[in-house]
Amino acid sequence: MAGTVTLAARGAFSARSTATHATTESASVRWILTGIALLFLGVFIFMPLVVVFAEALRKGLAAYWDGLAQPDARSAIELTLIAAGIAVPLNVVFGIAAAWAIGKFEFWGKSLLITLIDLPFSVSPVVSGLIYVLLFGLQGVLGPWLAEHDLQIIFAVPGIVLATIFVTFPFVARELIPLIQAQGQEEEEAALSLGASGWQTFWRVSLPNIKWGLIYGVILCNARAMGEFGAVSVVSGHIRGRTNTMPLHVEILYNEYQFAAAFAVASLLALLALATLVVKRMVEWRAQHQSASSLGELA
Amino acid sequence: MSIQIKNVSKKFGQFAALDDVSLEIPSGELVALLGPSGSGKTTLLRVIAGLEFPESGSILFEDEDITGRTARDRRVGFVFQHYALFRHMTVFENIAFGLRVRPRSSRPSKSEIRDKVHQLLKLIQLQTLANRYPSQLSGGQRQRVALARALAVEPKVLLLDEPFGSLDAKVRLELRRWLRQLHDEVHITSVFVTHDQDEALEVADRIAVMNNGRIEQVGAPDEVYHRPTSPFVYNFLGNVNLFHGRSDNDKFSIHENATGEVLYARPHLLEIRRQANSGTHFRATIKHINSAGPLVKIEAIAEWGAPVHVEMSQDKFRDLALVRNESVFVIPKEMTAFQSKAVS
Numbered sequence: 180m181a182g183t184v185t186l187a188a189r190g191a192f193s194a195r196s197t198a199t200h201a202t203t204e205s206a207s208v209r210w211i212l213t214g215i216a217l218l219f220l221g222v223f224i225f226m227p228l229v230v231v232f233a234e235a236l237r238k239g240l241a242a243y244w245d246g247l248a249q250p251d252a253r254s255a256i257e258l259t260l261i262a263a264g265i266a267v268p269l270n271v272v273f274g275i276a277a278a279w280a281i282g283k284f285e286f287w288g289k290s291l292l293i294t295l296i297d298l299p300f301s302v303s304p305v306v307s308g309l310i311y312v313l314l315f316g317l318q319g320v321l322g323p324w325l326a327e328h329d330l331q332i333i334f335a336v337p338g339i340v341l342a343t344i345f346v347t348f349p350f351v352a353r354e355l356i357p358l359i360q361a362q363g364q365e366e367e368e369a370a371l372s373l374g375a376s377g378w379q380t381f382w383r384v385s386l387p388n389i390k391w392g393l394i395y396g397v398i399l400c401n402a403r404a405m406g407e408f409g410a411v412s413v414v415s416g417h418i419r420g421r422t423n424t425m426p427l428h429v430e431i432l433y434n435e436y437q438f439a440a441a442f443a444v445a446s447l448l449a450l451l452a453l454a455t456l457v458v459k460r461m462v463e464w465r466a467q468h469q470s471a472s473s474l475g476e477l478a
Numbered sequence: 479m480s481i482q483i484k485n486v487s488k489k490f491g492q493f494a495a496l497d498d499v500s501l502e503i504p505s506g507e508l509v510a511l512l513g514p515s516g517s518g519k520t521t522l523l524r525v526i527a528g529l530e531f532p533e534s535g536s537i538l539f540e541d542e543d544i545t546g547r548t549a550r551d552r553r554v555g556f557v558f559q560h561y562a563l564f565r566h567m568t569v570f571e572n573i574a575f576g577l578r579v580r581p582r583s584s585r586p587s588k589s590e591i592r593d594k595v596h597q598l599l600k601l602i603q604l605q606t607l608a609n610r611y612p613s614q615l616s617g618g619q620r621q622r623v624a625l626a627r628a629l630a631v632e633p634k635v636l637l638l639d640e641p642f643g644s645l646d647a648k649v650r651l652e653l654r655r656w657l658r659q660l661h662d663e664v665h666i667t668s669v670f671v672t673h674d675q676d677e678a679l680e681v682a683d684r685i686a687v688m689n690n691g692r693i694e695q696v697g698a699p700d701e702v703y704h705r706p707t708s709p710f711v712y713n714f715l716g717n718v719n720l721f722h723g724r725s726d727n728d729k730f731s732i733h734e735n736a737t738g739e740v741l742y743a744r745p746h747l748l749e750i751r752r753q754a755n756s757g758t759h760f761r762a763t764i765k766h767i768n769s770a771g772p773l774v775k776i777e778a779i780a781e782w783g784a785p786v787h788v789e790m791s792q793d794k795f796r797d798l799a800l801v802r803n804e805s806v807f808v809i810p811k812e813m814t815a816f817q818s819k820a821v822s
């Protein structure tokens with residue numbers, strides 16, 4: 180038995196190594212392909228990034244700080260933090276619950292739920308915003324009732340938060356579903372048979388097992404929540420100092436030819452993106468490192 | 479603690495995983511649920527554990543009906559086929575888990591937990607590996623940690639799902655002897671699932687042979703092996719030769735065209751001779767000889783063209799000095815007859 184396994188493994192290995200050899204291209208082809216990729220990245224990603232920081236600092240550090248210190252800019256930063264601060268935790272709870280239901284149970288309408296979770300990805304953000312205007316706006320379905328009770332959602336902070344939640348809710352769930360499906364439920368069953376309550380099982384067994392996937396999902400969710408433009412733009416009403424988020428504020432400044440200030444705020448968003456990438460890479464590395472060590476021991 | 483399973487049925491969709499199963503497991507016994515995959519043995523084990531709930535029937539622990547209780551309340555130790563160790567916890571933390579999650583009123587103190595875990599680590603002979611993670615252990619070591627983790631909560635019943643299924647042959651043999659030894663020391667009522675008849679025959683006090691969601695036969699290893707009550711059990715517990723023929727009390731006759739009965743004979747119950755005798759016998763031609771191992775395995779072709787498997791001791795083989803393509807007589811020493819329609 181052991182003999183056949185070893186033989187089969189060796190066979191597979193040699194087959195793979197010859198396959199790699201057969202698909203290797205000549206040096207010139209490799210250089211050309213790499214060159215095209217690098218050129219593309221340089222023109223479309225790297226240069227714009229450099230331009231953002233160059234423009235932001237063109238009039239010196241003082242002008243840069245000035246752009247960020249304006250009351251409107253500060254309020255835009257605050258609003259962005261509020262929106263992300265509400266949307267991300269809510270989507271973490273929703274994402275875990277949805278991924279849990281999909282990964283662990285069989286129920287009627289499961290594939291419908293999976294499709295619905297993907298909806299914000301497939302629909303244009305502008306449409307997402309419009310949905311809320313049609314629902315909560317003055318002429319909308321719930322508009323008259325809301326006006327009667329003196330509740331304003333559209334052109335106010337609640338609308339911005341709602342739109343942000345909508346466009347960012349697939350991130351955590353999407354990240355966790357395959358992870359939870361792959362892990363199965365044996366560890367949870369083991370915990371239950373050892374006398375743990377459902378709550379203890381979740382905190383001590385389930386959550387630690389999905390930790391890295393969850394962090395990864397949160398990072399992506401947060402980046403999108405802070406950077407969202409389309410949906411928020413529709414519901415915001417662009418009231419300066421009150422309903423402008425950072426991306427909206429950048430647009431307004433730019434349209435008013437305040438380039439230094441516009442790029443200063445934009446540079447903050449760009450920094451956020453860079454920080455996100457660094458953290459994402461670190462999380463990936465940690466997660467990979469852990470699974471690699473367990474795989475290595477298995478073999 | 480004794481376990482009684484009364485008329486338990488369980489369906490998965492249209493598939494009847496358990497079909498009116500009843501089984502009694504006396505206190506302190508080590509019982510094997512043996513059967514091919516899909517026979518319902520794992521489902522039965524999970525029903526006993528409370529990880530699956532039956533549609534009808536009841537489960538009693540020591541005369542107490544616990545059918546509706548959850549796994550958490552049943553106090554059973556469950557060892558999973560793929561260990562299901564908590565991958566983010568060390569060996570120590572894994573074993574301590576069941577004690578640490580107890581309600582504060584019944585939770586042992588930290589030092590008590592530490593003592594208990596070390597005692598169990600000693601039992602499974604892994605004292606030096608307390609701070610390792612499951613990914614840093616071999617399969618056999620993981621299985622032992624899983625066992626220690628289940629024993630830590632002092633369960634009244636120990637349930638093991640294919641406990642040695644994913645280990646290599648050598649470790650498997652070692653571990654199952656160790657399990658038998660452990661059971662002789664601890665004497666906890668244990669049930670284990672296996673598809674390996676050697677494992678069941680070697681380790682268990684009693685074996686319940688399962689097929690298609692039903693229990694075919696329950697008995698001591700000796701009994702199910704030597705006196706199988708159905709063709710399925712006969713087939714499943716070892717190699718077998720089938721002959722068409724008739725039985726009349728203890729006399730058997732083999733006729734290739736006979737219908738109605740099928741005669742079963744294990745390979746070691748067939749004898750090869752150079753001369754015919756007055757009893758039942760047939761001619762055969764030796765086609766293949768495998769003399770590696772404690773027994774010599776011989777494949778021959780019977781006069782009607784079907785293959786026949788015979789096993790004999792090395793001594794006997796040397797005395798006979800058989801060679802390939804030699805024509806010999808085969809004499810069944812013992813056979814069991816079953817109605818041919820019951821053959822599965």
